Amino acid sequence: MTTQTAPAVSAGGTPPATPPSSSGSGSSWLASWRVALRLARRDVRRHRGRSLAVLIMVGVPTMLICVGLVLGATSQVSPQESIPLTLGTAQAHVEVNPGGGRVTQLADPSRGYSTTDTPAREIPGFRAGSGAELNAAAISDLTGAEVVASSEGRIRVRIGDRDLGLETLALPGPERFTGKVTLRSGQWPDRSDEVLVSPAAARRGIPESGPLQIVGEGGERTVTVVGTAIATTQWGAPHDLVTTDSDLLAAEGARSVWYVMGDRPVTWDRVRELNEYGLLVSSAQVLAQPPAQDDLAPEWRDTGEVSSDQAALIALGATLLLIVIALLVGPAFAVGATRQRRTLALAASNGATAAQLRRTVLAQAIVLGGLSALAGVAASVPVTWVIAREVTDRGSAMGPFDVPWWQLGAIWSIAVVAAILAALVPAQRLTRLDIVGAMRGRVVTPPPSRWLFVVGLILAGLGGAGVIVGLDRSEYVIAVAAVLLVLGTLLLVPRILHTLGRFAGPLPLPLRLAVRDLARHRTRSAPTVAAVLAGTAALTMGLVGASSDDAQEREDYVPQTLHGEAYVYSGGPSDAADPFARVERELPDLVVVPVQSYRADTEVLPSGSGEVPDEPFATTLPRGCTVDDLLGTDESGGGDVDAAPGTGTGNRCFDLASGSGVLPTTSTISFMPAAEIVRRFALTGGEARTVTDGGGLLVSNDADDVVSDGRVEVARGTLSTDLDSGRYSLVGSATSSRIPAVTRPRTRDNLARSVHAGLVLPSEIAEREGWPVMPDMQLVHDPDGPIDARTQERLQQLLGDDTYVEVERGWQNPLAIVIAVLIGIFTLVLLVVTLTATALSMAEQERDQATIAAVGGSGRTRRLMVASQTWLLATTGIVLGALVGLFPGITIARALTSEGWDPVTNMQVARDATVDVPWTALLVVLVAVPALAALLAGLGIRRTPDLTRRTE
Numbered sequence: 001m002t003t004q005t006a007p008a009v010s011a012g013g014t015p016p017a018t019p020p021s022s023s024g025s026g027s028s029w030l031a032s033w034r035v036a037l038r039l040a041r042r043d044v045r046r047h048r049g050r051s052l053a054v055l056i057m058v059g060v061p062t063m064l065i066c067v068g069l070v071l072g073a074t075s076q077v078s079p080q081e082s083i084p085l086t087l088g089t090a091q092a093h094v095e096v097n098p099g100g101g102r103v104t105q106l107a108d109p110s111r112g113y114s115t116t117d118t119p120a121r122e123i124p125g126f127r128a129g130s131g132a133e134l135n136a137a138a139i140s141d142l143t144g145a146e147v148v149a150s151s152e153g154r155i156r157v158r159i160g161d162r163d164l165g166l167e168t169l170a171l172p173g174p175e176r177f178t179g180k181v182t183l184r185s186g187q188w189p190d191r192s193d194e195v196l197v198s199p200a201a202a203r204r205g206i207p208e209s210g211p212l213q214i215v216g217e218g219g220e221r222t223v224t225v226v227g228t229a230i231a232t233t234q235w236g237a238p239h240d241l242v243t244t245d246s247d248l249l250a251a252e253g254a255r256s257v258w259y260v261m262g263d264r265p266v267t268w269d270r271v272r273e274l275n276e277y278g279l280l281v282s283s284a285q286v287l288a289q290p291p292a293q294d295d296l297a298p299e300w301r302d303t304g305e306v307s308s309d310q311a312a313l314i315a316l317g318a319t320l321l322l323i324v325i326a327l328l329v330g331p332a333f334a335v336g337a338t339r340q341r342r343t344l345a346l347a348a349s350n351g352a353t354a355a356q357l358r359r360t361v362l363a364q365a366i367v368l369g370g371l372s373a374l375a376g377v378a379a380s381v382p383v384t385w386v387i388a389r390e391v392t393d394r395g396s397a398m399g400p401f402d403v404p405w406w407q408l409g410a411i412w413s414i415a416v417v418a419a420i421l422a423a424l425v426p427a428q429r430l431t432r433l434d435i436v437g438a439m440r441g442r443v444v445t446p447p448p449s450r451w452l453f454v455v456g457l458i459l460a461g462l463g464g465a466g467v468i469v470g471l472d473r474s475e476y477v478i479a480v481a482a483v484l485l486v487l488g489t490l491l492l493v494p495r496i497l498h499t500l501g502r503f504a505g506p507l508p509l510p511l512r513l514a515v516r517d518l519a520r521h522r523t524r525s526a527p528t529v530a531a532v533l534a535g536t537a538a539l540t541m542g543l544v545g546a547s548s549d550d551a552q553e554r555e556d557y558v559p560q561t562l563h564g565e566a567y568v569y570s571g572g573p574s575d576a577a578d579p580f581a582r583v584e585r586e587l588p589d590l591v592v593v594p595v596q597s598y599r600a601d602t603e604v605l606p607s608g609s610g611e612v613p614d615e616p617f618a619t620t621l622p623r624g625c626t627v628d629d630l631l632g633t634d635e636s637g638g639g640d641v642d643a644a645p646g647t648g649t650g651n652r653c654f655d656l657a658s659g660s661g662v663l664p665t666t667s668t669i670s671f672m673p674a675a676e677i678v679r680r681f682a683l684t685g686g687e688a689r690t691v692t693d694g695g696g697l698l699v700s701n702d703a704d705d706v707v708s709d710g711r712v713e714v715a716r717g718t719l720s721t722d723l724d725s726g727r728y729s730l731v732g733s734a735t736s737s738r739i740p741a742v743t744r745p746r747t748r749d750n751l752a753r754s755v756h757a758g759l760v761l762p763s764e765i766a767e768r769e770g771w772p773v774m775p776d777m778q779l780v781h782d783p784d785g786p787i788d789a790r791t792q793e794r795l796q797q798l799l800g801d802d803t804y805v806e807v808e809r810g811w812q813n814p815l816a817i818v819i820a821v822l823i824g825i826f827t828l829v830l831l832v833v834t835l836t837a838t839a840l841s842m843a844e845q846e847r848d849q850a851t852i853a854a855v856g857g858s859g860r861t862r863r864l865m866v867a868s869q870t871w872l873l874a875t876t877g878i879v880l881g882a883l884v885g886l887f888p889g890i891t892i893a894r895a896l897t898s899e900g901w902d903p904v905t906n907m908q909v910a911r912d913a914t915v916d917v918p919w920t921a922l923l924v925v926l927v928a929v930p931a932l933a934a935l936l937a938g939l940g941i942r943r944t945p946d947l948t949r950r951t952e
Contacts, residue, residue, distance in 0.1 A: 036363035062376030084179025104297035120278030132256035153254035163800030166240035186227015199393035369419025459488025510864030536881025544889025564786020598660035625653035658758030667758025695740035867938035
């Protein structure tokens, strides 16, 4: 006789909590996990679509976090890592302290050194200013080792009709300095007329091979480019050009460095000896084995260690990763668990316990999450290597490629934990699995808890209020409140979906079916809404903060000059004549106007009583004020006063005056041709005659305190500076002139017309009276209209990259491209989340789709149903996310815009915060994302579903 044992199914049709027998519980537990993991591996291969979705949702965020960590580790160069970058194969490099005197330094002088009052010891045979090569023998005798003389400076090259400035390294035998100079392409220079260029210079138009024309004060010279190379500076940035001939660099403008070669290391004691000669020394041995704090000079103790926020950044990144992955991948595991209800019900009917069913779902999270996170970590390394190489080729400083494997391992573990947490909720629901209902295909979702809804309302209210008021208290209050706000809103989602289902009656059939399906399958719908909510909240928060900051800066913006006009700052005296002559020849339609200030050429100024040369000045004298009042005879006035918010300096004369030269008044005096003043301010009649006859134009809101009888008093003289106190003193006596003046109020428009000067005087006065004036900038305008981008580019080419050329085009948001990219990324994420949840749920709806088709439902009806369901999921999540994101967005806006400077008065002011909600961008997301998701979901419906016979 055969005996058959009934399966262990508990009353009510739910799986038992524990197995019938507890014998061998440890081995049974391990065996259960082995079976669950084996089933999970098989499930990954069978359901490739869901596996790919999880791979994207887990792998992409993991890869992005890991890319950030690897880039951070690569960009942070430790003293040990800097040895090959700065020294190559040399034992040390030595340079003269530019400040003179003996020095004390840290192990790496680029991180800190100071000059003492003790004169430096004389280096035998050393001649200051003679260049690196002429002093190489003296440095070699002093160090007792072979020395390679190197020079660093800037040269100009001509490419077509453009002059470009290149940072240049003159280093004999660069192939000896492995690590400092890395050949990228071509060959090493063999002759003095052969050079290497950096990839960044090649991007600027420098040829990677062939002739290159060097332009200098001594004439022109042609060299040959034989390859590309990366040659790092002491600060990690690459040089633009490498040559073996120091004659390319002017001796007086070059920085001399001597590399100590050989096998004998330069010890810390030897470094301190060389410091007495006024030499700064970077030693390979000292960098590798830094001295103890007690061996440093007293002023440098406890400064060698630099605190790092790396741990905090890793913690923040890990937390974000945990939240993002849990929300993104939640819908996939929720739908997957729902699809497996019948399979799991069969297992439960054959004796599987609730714990074993949970392990089946959790094992899928472990396998899928582990593989996806591993793929993300593995992909991050080559991706970061490409990014780091590209950043270096573009001329930015990067260290040696460094992969922090333990950090990547921690991120992998966190990603797996996040996937498990995302699967924990659907796995826990299996303990209440209705076996009979699941096997018959019935899905019965209990009504949402009212208590959870009430708790969600309370948490959301407290969180929203805490985020708003937390700005006046602590950042911790804001962080906790933000968590409460998001958590409370997530608790509201099931009740919202349930309520939508109750009001679906009057809706059209496809939309009514979609709403009721979402309400019935809340275990599948709620995670999708939560994921869309989180992404939209983050996007809204960032958009509100960025838009508010942009609105404030747009409101505060003061144009530099008239709209469509260019302003040019020249790179040096040698660039002034020839480039602008070329502009006049090749762009004859443009008008170039010089803007000058009252000052002398500092290179020819005689030395006064102190170490700083005496300098000329000019200033307006408000009514009742003298030059001594401007200089200040007490603590309230003079050159070292501080402006109080909204009150100025407290020195009436100083606040009302406009000065030029060394005197630091609150506004300036500028000189330009009288005809230009008339044009810029559109003067007519008597005002125009006043200026053309030698008068000026005053831009001030207090003109009555400055102008008397239609004239402004301008004082001129010479100032000497006391280095100890920082105060100015008048040399001799000042002379004054009363100049006729036209007045205009200090507004944004008038500041643009005066180029931000308080008083504009005709340059003809300075020429007639012999006043010392020097050019500050050049204004360039086109009489036919604003200068276009092509003309601006041509103007920049003619003037060279040592000259700054900008065209006034009004306020331009520097973050516009970044914001557009962020909107695109978040839109893509929201689409992926919504479509993934829809695609995974469509397989579960096959029976429903077949039933609708069997009773006469057309393909259009089924497409509209799925499209409506997708649209409703996305719309609900985006609306809730926008509401949640508004609260922290307003807080960010208040923090960014509550204080600032009045651009007209140049005074600090406290004002009401600017809160600007970018409704257009939010509406685009609200309309475009659900519509596009619905369209794609509707197109994915099959025309003829497989019709199966239903038993109920």
